[in-house]
Amino acid sequence: MDTDKLPNIDHSTDWVDPDNGQFVLIDEPYGNVPDDAERTDWATRNGWQLEKASWPGMYRPYDCDLYVGIDTRSGYDLDALMVKINATPEPAVSENWTGESSSSWETFLSPMAKTKQDERRARCKGMIYPSPSKATVPYNYNPGCSRRRPVGELGIDGHVQAGRVIKAVMSSQFAPGGVYSRLNSLRSDLEDWLSLEIGRGQLEGPEFFEVYYTRTDEDQARQRALTSANDLVATLRDLTRMLKSAYPDCAPLRQQLRRIEMSVSIIEKVR
Known part of the structure; x- marks a missing residue:
């Protein structure tokens, strides 16, 4: 067992501040799952600072919490970073999606495609789009998806x-x-x-x-x-x-x- 690993870590991603090369850990476990006391002990023992953001996060916003962690020995201003993160506009979720989606997988045709032959050439050869059957449905409708x-x-x-x-x-x-x-x-x-x-x-x-x-x-x-x-x-x-x-x-x-x-x-x- 890796005793140096942050307890209850989940959906973590590694980030680097381009201004100074500072490593920043982003951890997004499901809400109410982490043992905060155990994680605080880990941070103290390893010389880290771990803060929970008020921003809903990137991985399943509102279901997961976003934590930001840095090595305190670097002298990095985590408080300033948290201000920026918490001021980020709320992420879009399915309930407030305002875009336009289509399952028809229409092929984009350039304005330069003037003839029927141009249109045929524009279509990707061998591309298979998943579709439902009487008994099964694809996990998703992305091209090439085979799981059903x-x-x-x-x-x-x-x-x-x-x-x-x-x-x-x-x-x-x-x-x-x-x-x-x-x-x-x-x-x-x-x-x-x-x-x-x-x-x-x-x-x-x-x-x-x-x-x-x-x-x-x-x-x-x-x-x-x-x-x-x-x-x-x-x-x-x-x-x-x-x-x-x-x-x-x-x-x-x-x-x-x-x-x-x-x-x-x-x-x-x-x-």
Whole structure:
């Protein structure tokens, strides 16, 4: 473990003041996640100054907090920098976006493109734009994006239940090592699906991470209820039925179901 690392650091970026070459650390963890006392101790121990900005930040503004850190031995005026940062205009978010977006991916044509042949030449050859199908949608509509997820929604409560099952099985004494890696990949993808299914403000910061990663009292109770390998198999079968009822048959769903089925197979072999 790296004991010199800033505790609870997340979404950090490195900056350099062009006027004097001063290194500035920007850290943007989710709100209410960092242990401020632990971070203060770290700053004191390492000779750093760490300040929290009132400006909403760059990474998920209003969900994350922005911290600025410098090495105090440099003599750099952090207070002056904080004044500039806090005076920065509020960042644009989806709710107040005033631009114009289009999913049609129209090709830009120069005014010099006078003929149909000019227009054909202007179009990029081999460029593939993702589009939805009856059963799947792309993660985003950027050219070249190949990741897809099923249409439909498991719902927040469904994801909470799925996360509870996955965390309980992963932590169970009856789960062989190969189960952990497969369910870890499963929950990573399901968390991605969750983030794309919910609207802004429905789950934020710690509540979002709690679904698939943070162990709660309910998670621990669910784990204690799994008293045998048979219990693990049964609860994973329930998870399969849950996913099948929420999403249509498609390649992204089948990939997740294979991870569950392989986990079941490993448990049954060891059992």
